[in-house]
Amino acid sequence: MKEMKVWVIAATLVCGLVACNNANAQNDNPADQVVSTELIRTNQSWDGVELPDYLQGRPELVAVKYVFPAGKKLGWHHHPVMNYGILVQGELTIIGQDGKEKTVHEGEAVVEMVNTIHHGENRGTKPVILYMFYLSQKDLPLAVQHPEIPLE
Secondary structure (H helix, E strand, O other), X not given: OHHHHHHHHHHHHHHHHXXXXXXXXXXOOHHHOOOOXXXXXXXXXXXXXXXXXXOOOOOEEEEEEEEEOOOOEOOOEEOOOEEEEEEEEOEEEEEXXXXXXXXXXXXXXXXXXXXXXXXXXXXXXXXXXXXXXXXXXXXXXXXXXXXXXXXX
């Protein structure tokens, strides 16, 4: 019986707090609220391949802003580490060596291929601005270039 009273009191307090918080939220200006939007949650790269296990050892997190002029093609390369990003302007087409393509649009997130050769192209009319985030380790390259493979 004593346990039941404790549970009822606890439930009443929680319900009261929720009602109080909801009332305060309704009085706040919606323009002042923080809005959280999950852009992506996945364990696969854009081509559907599962991401590798984390590296062993101390991580090094790297954030890079890329700006690709209109018409620019990147050379063939691969990433030895996991990375993902947000395209904030333009459209970027990523092409795998097998011919598979993915066009990333403004505001979209993308998870890059790991240890798979690919390249990117800005086929649009305005510069692409892309923020990429790498899960790396000290002294590992973010990308390995393959100049021996010609672009078409």
